[in-house]
Amino acid sequence: MTGEEMHALVRRLYPLCRSITGDGLRRTLEIIGESAPLRLTEVPTGTKVLDWTIPREWNIRDASIKDPSGARVVDFQESNLHVVGYSVPVHATLTLDELRGHLHTLPDQPHLVPYRTSYYAETWGFCLSQDTLDTMGEGPYEVRIDATLADGHLTYGEHVVPGESAQEVLISCHVCHPSLANDNLAGVAVAVALARRLAELPERRYTYRFVFAPGTIGAITWLARNRERTGLISHGLTLACAGDPGRLTYKRSRRGDAEIDQVLAYVLKDRPHTLLDFAPYGYDERQYGSPGFNLPVGSLTRSTYGSYPEYHTSGDDPDLVRPEAMEDTLETLWAAVQVLEGNRRYQNLSPYGEPQLGARGLYGSLGGRSDTKEAQLAMLWVLNLSDTEHSLLDIARRSTMPFAALADAARSLQNAGLLKEWIS
Numbered sequence: 495m496t497g498e499e500m501h502a503l504v505r506r507l508y509p510l511c512r513s514i515t516g517d518g519l520r521r522t523l524e525i526i527g528e529s530a531p532l533r534l535t536e537v538p539t540g541t542k543v544l545d546w547t548i549p550r551e552w553n554i555r556d557a558s559i560k561d562p563s564g565a566r567v568v569d570f571q572e573s574n575l576h577v578v579g580y581s582v583p584v585h586a587t588l589t590l591d592e593l594r595g596h597l598h599t600l601p602d603q604p605h606l607v608p609y610r611t612s613y614y615a616e617t618w619g620f621c622l623s624q625d626t627l628d629t630m631g632e633g634p635y636e637v638r639i640d641a642t643l644a645d646g647h648l649t650y651g652e653h654v655v656p657g658e659s660a661q662e663v664l665i666s667c668h669v670c671h672p673s674l675a676n677d678n679l680a681g682v683a684v685a686v687a688l689a690r691r692l693a694e695l696p697e698r699r700y701t702y703r704f705v706f707a708p709g710t711i712g713a714i715t716w717l718a719r720n721r722e723r724t725g726l727i728s729h730g731l732t733l734a735c736a737g738d739p740g741r742l743t744y745k746r747s748r749r750g751d752a753e754i755d756q757v758l759a760y761v762l763k764d765r766p767h768t769l770l771d772f773a774p775y776g777y778d779e780r781q782y783g784s785p786g787f788n789l790p791v792g793s794l795t796r797s798t799y800g801s802y803p804e805y806h807t808s809g810d811d812p813d814l815v816r817p818e819a820m821e822d823t824l825e826t827l828w829a830a831v832q833v834l835e836g837n838r839r840y841q842n843l844s845p846y847g848e849p850q851l852g853a854r855g856l857y858g859s860l861g862g863r864s865d866t867k868e869a870q871l872a873m874l875w876v877l878n879l880s881d882t883e884h885s886l887l888d889i890a891r892r893s894t895m896p897f898a899a900l901a902d903a904a905r906s907l908q909n910a911g912l913l914k915e916w917i918s
Contacts, residue, residue, distance in 0.1 A: 497817025551646025579611030680737030
């Protein structure tokens with residue numbers, strides 16, 4: 495998928511009113527499934543998932559605040575951000591003073607509408623710009639939220655790209671926010687593009703599992719239902735805020751020195767980026783990295799949550815998301831995949847002195863290229879450090895040579911019988 499194709503997916507998903515449950519979430523997963531077929535799981539209201547319980551399902555049809563003339567001052571049909579997520583049904587006539595406790599604005603950003611939700615406390619409310627609130631008289635106002643809160647299901651989707659090994663790379667995206675293009679739709683679009691590119695690889699070492707689930711409760715539900723198989727997850731990333739113009743940011747896993755942490759630090763070193771240590775706040779890396787699971791799952795974003803002015807506001811629209819930024823995020827992920835796929839440890843089978851490479855035709859096997867000298871040096875580095883203690887990534891960092899050149903060298907040396915892969 496090109497940046498423009500990813501951006502088109504963001505635009506298509508943007509109008510849907512998503513939440514942690516409901517028809518908007520299901521429709522979102524249905525659209526994702528057109529490009530990356532999903533296996534859907536529905537978990538009923540009341541189901542215990544670790545320390546949490548699946549809540550009732552929320553669906554909304556319409557909502558508005560009408561002034562005395564009947565004009566819609568606040569209109570859900572114009573933006574689904576106008577209603578506090580999980581608002582209970584209401585139909586009342588109130589003065590502005592009576593209504594104020596249910597209104598949410600951003601006085602410091604008066605032209606923007608905030609995103610607010612209340613999943614686990616039954617209440618209701620509206621979000622509007624401070625500019626709109628400043629124009630409102632005393633009323634009375636007809637207030638209506640046509641919504642249902644009833645027993646139903648929480649839904650999440652999984653897309654699996656199989657590999658030679660049962661060991662998995664987990665890519666997790668939250669799909670619960672309504673019209674927020676960067677947080678979370680850009681991450682969803684990049685994940686879909688990555689899944690499609692992976693499917694085109696003729697061979698894959700790892701199995702890649704993409705989880706599209708509501709934030710927090712969705713990841714917790716997935717963990718609860720997959721508790722016995724989490725040991726298959728060798729590497730993982732949560733992906734969000736993938737399309738804004740900010741620099742790339744990687745937050746390390748709870749382990750801090752997991753292979754995925756080393757890989758991302760390596761592939762980001764030549765790109766503008768920020769590296770952050772793990773903290774138990776943010777996206778669902780904190781669920782995967784909770785102490786009982788302690789999975790090697792980091793977080794890749796561009797700007798981090800809360801760090802850009804449009805975050806959780808109506809300003810986080812498709813115009814904020816840049817096709818070229820999503821392409822850059824995708825290419826970074828692809829570089830990480832290539833390192834993960836190729837990162838192995840080897841044993842030098844001729845460790846006493848330097849083996850005669852020319853006699854084996856190894857120099858010639860890499861000849862005719864402008865980087866012949868680099869290729870020869872790569873073979874020497876791989877031979878010298880293939881002591882079962884150093885991975886190719888270790889060698890790349892120590893030698894400062896390109897990982898791809900070292901991987902090519904290792905393949906040639908293995909084919910010549912000078913190396914064997916070390917399986918600990």
